[in-house]
Amino acid sequence: MISTFIFFHSFLFLYILSTPSSCSSFLSGIETGDLEKRGDLFPQILRDEAVARLVELGKVSDANDYLERTFLSPATTRAINLIRKWMEDAGLRTWVDQMGNVHGRVEGANANAEALLVGSHMDTVVDAGKFDGALGIVSAISALKVMHVNGKLQNLTRPVEVIAFCDEEGVRFQTTFLGSGALAGILPATTLEIPDKRNVTVKDVLKENSIEAAEEMFLQLKYDPKSVWGYVELHIEQGPVLEQVGFPLGVVKGIAGQTRLKVTVRGSQGHAGTVPMSMRQDPMVAAAEQIVLMESLCKHPEEYLSYDGRCSGSSIKSLSSSLVCTVGEISTWPSASNVIPGQASDEFPKSC
Structure with a gap:
């Protein structure tokens, strides 16, 4: 089932690249099984090799027991070399x-024409899925490799x-x-000074990878919008909606805008066995109430938002079906089982 899924989506990329104007009419009425029987579609590349590469890339991880690749980590460096090798195998110039x-x-x-950009991201969340x-x-590399093998890449x-x-x-x-x-030109130079949890900055990580980071770098990376014809990205849904409605794929009309917040609640630290409940100011309890409130707000935004002229009824309706929020991380200080915490912090992304 997975191999058929990969084959179908690699095939879509191939026909988008080779026959963009007639792609939709070509696909009409064709079943996946029919595609796999066609001898000219190179199923060994679009299916077998693509699946093998996804499995191989899924093993490139900074953790032993699960998949994790973060920005320019050792595993990401290995992934860069692997992806670059696959690109070169498809006849592409790489950097x-x-x-x-x-x-x-x-x-x-026509090297002077506007370029079609395709691709996706190689970093992952913690304990990620390999797709x-x-x-x-x-999928994009596989499609181009078929054209390379067919001698049609330069056409x-x-x-x-x-x-x-x-x-x-x-x-x-x-x-x-x-x-x-960075490529869109929307990153401020202050991005270089953002630290991770070990207080290592973006600039430090770039230097560790022999990349000299400076403000001028962002100007050099930005793509001229006039040089880009369009962008296409194939992505796994990662949610249950398409499966629930029985659709094999969907066309994305927009992406979620994300805001990340770190909230710290401060209280009164004390010994768990000696401070009466009536005298406590426990920030963990306050944080829990805050999390429950945020859950309720995102499920029923219409109950919390007011109509002040800037927030229309259609906006509320849109939020009701698209707003999500998640508390993905929570910590306390001093984080001991017999101590009432002095503060609790939680981090959550909010998307709509």
């Missing part, structure tokens, strides 16, 4: 930019560039889209 994004490009028949991000990278009407973005999840530095943000 790694100053933010750690991996690029593979073919100029096609998250990797599917979009591997593309415009340049095509596959990008494996260095950071989308924002796990290490709690700031998302470092890779794509």
Whole structure:
């Protein structure tokens, strides 16, 4: 089942690249089983090799028992080398930019035309699934490899560039889209000074990887919008909606805008066995109430938001179906079983 899924989506990429104007009509009425029987679609590349590469990339991890690859970690460095090798195998010219994004490009028949960008991110969350991000990278490379083997890569009407973005999840530095943000020119220079939990900054990590980080770097990385024809990304849904409604795929009209908040609640630290309940100011309890309130707000925003002229009824309706929030991390100080904490901190992303 998984191999068929990978084959179908790699095939979609192939036809988007080779016959963009007639792709939708070509696909109409064709079953996945019919596609696999066609001898000209190279199932050994679009299916077998693609699945093998996803499995291989899924084993490139900084942890032993689960998948974790964060911004320019040792595992990410290994993933960069692996992805770059696959790109070169597909006939692409490759390079790694100053933010750690991996690029593979073919100029096609008209090197001066606007380029089609495709790809996804190579970083992961903690204990990730192997398809998250990797599917979009591997499928794009597989499609281009088929064209390379067929001798049609240079017949593309415009340049095509596959990008494996260095950071989308924002796990290490709690700031998302470092890779794509740099290419879009929206990252401020202050991004270089953001520290991780070990107080290592983005700038430090870049230097560790022999990349000299400076404010001018962001200007060099930014893509001229006039040089880009469009962007296509294949991504696993990671949710239950498509499966629940019985759809094999969906076309994304927009992405979630994310805000990350770190909230610290301070109380009165004390011994757990001697401070009466009536005299306690326990920040952990207050944090728990806060989390429950946030859950309720995101489930029923219409009960909390007021109509003040700026928030219309349609906005409320949209929020009711799209707003999500998650408390993904909580900690206390001093974090001992027999001590009432002096403070509790929780971090949660809010998306809509």
